[in-house]
Amino acid sequence: MSADELHTLERERRVADRQYNDALTAFDAALLRTPARADIGLLADVAPPRLPAGWRAVGLRVVAQWLAPWFDRQRARDARTAEAIEMLVNRDSERAVAFEQFQSALITFLQQITAFIDTKDRQLSAAAAGRIDDQQKTLAAVQQRLDDTLPELRAQVVVLQRAMEMLKRQAADASPGPTATTGPATAAAPPSQSTDDYKYVGFEDAFRGSDDSVAAKLEAYLPIFAGASDVVDLGCGRGEFLAALRSAGVTARGVDTNAAMVAVAREQGLDVTRNDALGYVASLPDESIGGVIATQVVEHLEPSYLFKLLDALSRTLRHGAPIVLETINPACWYAFFSSYIRDITHVRPIHPETPQYLLRASGFERVEIRYRSPLPDHVKLQMAYVPEDVRIATDASAATLTRLVDTSNANATRMNELMFAHMDYAVVGYRI
Numbered sequence: 001m002s003a004d005e006l007h008t009l010e011r012e013r014r015v016a017d018r019q020y021n022d023a024l025t026a027f028d029a030a031l032l033r034t035p036a037r038a039d040i041g042l043l044a045d046v047a048p049p050r051l052p053a054g055w056r057a058v059g060l061r062v063v064a065q066w067l068a069p070w071f072d073r074q075r076a077r078d079a080r081t082a083e084a085i086e087m088l089v090n091r092d093s094e095r096a097v098a099f100e101q102f103q104s105a106l107i108t109f110l111q112q113i114t115a116f117i118d119t120k121d122r123q124l125s126a127a128a129a130g131r132i133d134d135q136q137k138t139l140a141a142v143q144q145r146l147d148d149t150l151p152e153l154r155a156q157v158v159v160l161q162r163a164m165e166m167l168k169r170q171a172a173d174a175s176p177g178p179t180a181t182t183g184p185a186t187a188a189a190p191p192s193q194s195t196d197d198y199k200y201v202g203f204e205d206a207f208r209g210s211d212d213s214v215a216a217k218l219e220a221y222l223p224i225f226a227g228a229s230d231v232v233d234l235g236c237g238r239g240e241f242l243a244a245l246r247s248a249g250v251t252a253r254g255v256d257t258n259a260a261m262v263a264v265a266r267e268q269g270l271d272v273t274r275n276d277a278l279g280y281v282a283s284l285p286d287e288s289i290g291g292v293i294a295t296q297v298v299e300h301l302e303p304s305y306l307f308k309l310l311d312a313l314s315r316t317l318r319h320g321a322p323i324v325l326e327t328i329n330p331a332c333w334y335a336f337f338s339s340y341i342r343d344i345t346h347v348r349p350i351h352p353e354t355p356q357y358l359l360r361a362s363g364f365e366r367v368e369i370r371y372r373s374p375l376p377d378h379v380k381l382q383m384a385y386v387p388e389d390v391r392i393a394t395d396a397s398a399a400t401l402t403r404l405v406d407t408s409n410a411n412a413t414r415m416n417e418l419m420f421a422h423m424d425y426a427v428v429g430y431r432i
Helices: 003-032 055-174 197-208 211-225 240-247 259-267 277-282 303-316 333-340 353-361 396-419
Strands: 231-234 252-256 272-274 291-295 322-328 364-374 422-431
Touching: 003 055, 211 240, 211 291, 211 322, 211 364, 231 240, 231 277, 240 252, 252 259, 259 272, 277 303, 303 353, 322 333, 322 353, 333 396, 333 422, 353 364, 353 422
Parallel strands: 231 252, 231 291, 252 272, 291 322
Antiparallel strands: 322 422, 364 422
16 A cells, blocks of 8 residues: 555545544533523512402401411412423423433544544554565566576576595595596596686576576577487577477587586487587597587587597588577677676677688588577667658758758667667578
C-alpha cells in the first residue's frame, strides 16, 4: 500500500475519532442529565362573587363570612392540587425531552462508533498488509540473491570435486611403483586446475546467457555440419553446440581449458577434453577432423597462437571440411563497448576482415563473413520524416528543410552502420 493511501486512512481515522468522541460526550450528557425543578405556577384562584348593594348584601355578607373559612381551605387545597398536577406534568415533559435527547445521542453514538471501529480496522489491516508486503519484498530479494548465486555455488562444488579427484590421482601417481617407459608427447599438458574457474562459468551465465539461449543462437551453424563426422568444438564451454550436434546425429567432441565448464559438459554425457586448443589439435593425425567450430574464442588468443592454430587446423582437417570462427564484431561500436570490454579475459578485438584473410592464407576456400545478432531498430538512431507536401514544395524554406532532413538521415544511417550494426560475426570457410 502506498504512502498516500496510508495517509488517507490515517486522516479518516482521525475524523472518526473526533466524531466518536463528540458522540460519546453527547451520550454521556444525555445519560447523566438530571432535570432541574421548574418554577411551578399556581392555578388561577377563583375570586368570590361580588356582593350586591342594599339590604340583601347584609345577609349575604353574613353567609359569606360563615363560608369564608371553608372557601379558604378549599382554595388552598385546590392550589396544592394544581401545583402537584403542574409539577407532575412538567416533570413528565422534562423526562420525555430528556429521553428523546438520550435516544438521539444514543443513535448518533452507535453510528459514530461504527465508523470509528471501521476506520480503526482498515488502518490496522493496511498496516498489517504493508508489513506483509515489506516482508514479501525482503523474501523476494533474498530469493533473487539465492537464485543469482546458486549457479556459481553449483559450479564451485563441481570444481572442488574435480580438484579433489585430481589431487587423489596425483597422490596415486606419486606413489612408488614400476617405472613406465614414456613415449613421445602427443599433446600439451592440460593447464593447471584453478578453483577460480567457477567464476567464469558464472560470468557466462550472467552475460552470455543460459544454455538454451546460447544453443538457440548456435543452431544457425548446424546446416554447415550436416552429414559431417568427427567435428571438434574448440572452446566448447558448457557444450551447447555439442548437444545440438548430438541431437542432429553428428559425432563431435569438445575441448576447453576451463575445468568447471568441462565438468558441466560431461554431466550431459558429452565427449569433452580439458586442454588448450592448439595442444589438442597439434596432437591429432593429419586429416582426422571432419569440421571445426570455435565460437567466442579467437578474441581470447594471442596473434602468434592464432597463427599456429590455423596452421594446425589446415593440416588436421579433411579436404572440404568446414571451419567456423565466431567472435564479437568490434566494427560495431555498441558491441565493442557493451560486450567486448566487459570480459577481462579478452586479448584484443579482431576486425571481420582479419580472420577472413587468415583463413584464405592458411589454405581455406569459399571464405565468407556472416554477420549475426543484429541490433533491434529501437536501439538505433531514428530517421526524421518530411511530409510529402513539404518535400514537393517549391519555396526556399521547404527545400532547405528537406536538405537538412536528408543530410541528417544520411548521417544517422552512417552512424547506425558504425555504432549499431551486428553484434557478432562468423567467418566460414572450407579446407581446400
